[in-house]
Amino acid sequence: MMITPSARLLALPGYPLAELPSIKRRLLAAGKDIIDVAAGDNDTPPPQVAIDALKQAIDNPANSKYGFQQGHPEFRRAASDYVHRRFGKRFDPATEILPLIGSKEGLAHMPFAFLNVGDVAVMPEPGYQAYLGGTVLAGAEPYVVPLREEKGFLLDLDEVPVDVLKRTRLLFLNYPNNPTAAVATPEYLEHVVAICRQHQIVLAYDNAYCDIVFDGYRAPSIFEIRGAHEVAVEFFSLSKSFSMTGWRIGFAVGMSNLIGPLTTAKTYKDTGPFLAVQEAGAVVLDHAEELTAPICAEIGRRRDAAVPALRAAGFRVELPKAAMYLWVALPRGITSKAFARHALEVEGVMVLPGSAFGPAGEGFFRIALTVPPARLEEAVIRLTRALAGVQEDGGGQAA
Numbered sequence: 001m002m003i004t005p006s007a008r009l010l011a012l013p014g015y016p017l018a019e020l021p022s023i024k025r026r027l028l029a030a031g032k033d034i035i036d037v038a039a040g041d042n043d044t045p046p047p048q049v050a051i052d053a054l055k056q057a058i059d060n061p062a063n064s065k066y067g068f069q070q071g072h073p074e075f076r077r078a079a080s081d082y083v084h085r086r087f088g089k090r091f092d093p094a095t096e097i098l099p100l101i102g103s104k105e106g107l108a109h110m111p112f113a114f115l116n117v118g119d120v121a122v123m124p125e126p127g128y129q130a131y132l133g134g135t136v137l138a139g140a141e142p143y144v145v146p147l148r149e150e151k152g153f154l155l156d157l158d159e160v161p162v163d164v165l166k167r168t169r170l171l172f173l174n175y176p177n178n179p180t181a182a183v184a185t186p187e188y189l190e191h192v193v194a195i196c197r198q199h200q201i202v203l204a205y206d207n208a209y210c211d212i213v214f215d216g217y218r219a220p221s222i223f224e225i226r227g228a229h230e231v232a233v234e235f236f237s238l239s240k241s242f243s244m245t246g247w248r249i250g251f252a253v254g255m256s257n258l259i260g261p262l263t264t265a266k267t268y269k270d271t272g273p274f275l276a277v278q279e280a281g282a283v284v285l286d287h288a289e290e291l292t293a294p295i296c297a298e299i300g301r302r303r304d305a306a307v308p309a310l311r312a313a314g315f316r317v318e319l320p321k322a323a324m325y326l327w328v329a330l331p332r333g334i335t336s337k338a339f340a341r342h343a344l345e346v347e348g349v350m351v352l353p354g355s356a357f358g359p360a361g362e363g364f365f366r367i368a369l370t371v372p373p374a375r376l377e378e379a380v381i382r383l384t385r386a387l388a389g390v391q392e393d394g395g396g397q398a399a
Contacts, residue, residue, distance in 0.1 A: 020038060034348045034350060038350040038368060042245070044243045044295060049283050053280040060276070071272050078282035079282075083221070089223045091253050096255060097253055098251060100252055105266075108137075109269065110202070111138035113262045115170055119169045121171070122172070123171075126180065126357030127174065131204075165199050171203050172206065173206065176210065178209065178325060179364075180325075181327055183219065190226070193222070197230060202233065208237040209240055209322055210322075211241040214296065214303065217322055219322050230255070231258075232258075234252065234253045236250055236252075238250060241288070244281075244284070247281070248273060249273050299324050299369050302376055303369055306326060307319050310383075326367040337356075340352065340356075340365055342389055342390050346389060347383065351365045351366060352365060
């Protein structure tokens with residue numbers, strides 16, 4: 001007898017970071033210098049106020065109790081205040097804010113809250129794998145829409161057949177975007193909201209990168225679009241904006257009739273984030289503007305070092321207005337997986353191949369701006385050699 005995983009689990013593609021870390025560990029053990037720009041995990045420390053608040057919160061025995069979905073009242077209050085300051089929109093802390101164990105967890109639970117077997121969730125490709133994973137594990141049907149460079153990497157709902165839209169109950173959208181760093185115009189978001197309202201589709205708007213912006217760009221909330229309150233749940237994360245990836249803290253915002261089902265789904269799966277982390281998160285959100293400024297400035301310096309270096313080396317890459325990624329085009333005939341593997345094993349640079357985000361990501365690789373400018377410039381030198389090496393090998397078509 002052989003015990004096998006569920007069919008739903010077996011239907012999942014390999015996770016983007018599954019293979020490369022094991023190669024990295026082997027190379028580090030052999031003494032190789034590795035520049036890791038694969039994961040979106042910033043190297044800058046968390047804000048000192050967060051560390052101090054966490055230390056104090058841990059001394060309170062009440063914070064070691066279950067938080068359940070109610071969570072810490074101060075975190076709910078701070079999240080509501082942050083959204084009001086940042087976007088001018090007010091949400092009830094008690095019924096329209098939901099603490100999350102990182103926004104990834106909340107996004108992955110959305111299909112369990114809103115989809116039946118046979119229902120469709122529309123999602124971007126390349127895109128965050130939590131959208132696909134949550135949908136498949138919930139027994140629903142994913143419908144993938146390729147993000148095309150000529151359309152500004154905007155998910156084009158007009159490409160979705162009408163019969164599919166009629167079965168669609170959930171749409172995942174993410175701007176500023178991971179991995180492409182694309183941003184959405186108000187006109188585009190208005191069109192999306194209109195379609196969601198027309199077909200009664202819940203819009204899961206992943207806004208994890210809204211505070212990482214450059215050159216005066218301001219990333220909007222979906223709730224700044226007329227009518228979005230009726231269909232949208234917006235997801236925010238403290239991971240990227242405040243260099244708190246490992247703390248696992250975020251929150252969802254929406255009308256109570258949409259937050260309620262997500263709350264119920266989570267009730268059967270977790271008991272909420274650690275209350276002490278929520279207390280520290282509240283302090284961070286209360287000082288968000290001053291705390292994100294130096295992080296944005298540093299990521300901006302890294303962007304401004306890496307993009308000219310890549311262009312000078314012959315790579316094609318846009319100067320992003322937001323997020324912490326560079327989406328770099330590869331020459332025709334070079335597979336992203338072969339390039340990424342050669343870059344790591346031969347040159348000691350760890351990037352993510354575009355194909356790791358789905359077939360529509362082929363032809364690109366992602367650089368996370370998670371190391372200082374000098375290391376990024378060194379990475380570009382090595383990536384240039386890696387590209388030449390792969391070209392000499394014939395492009396890695398069999399990879």
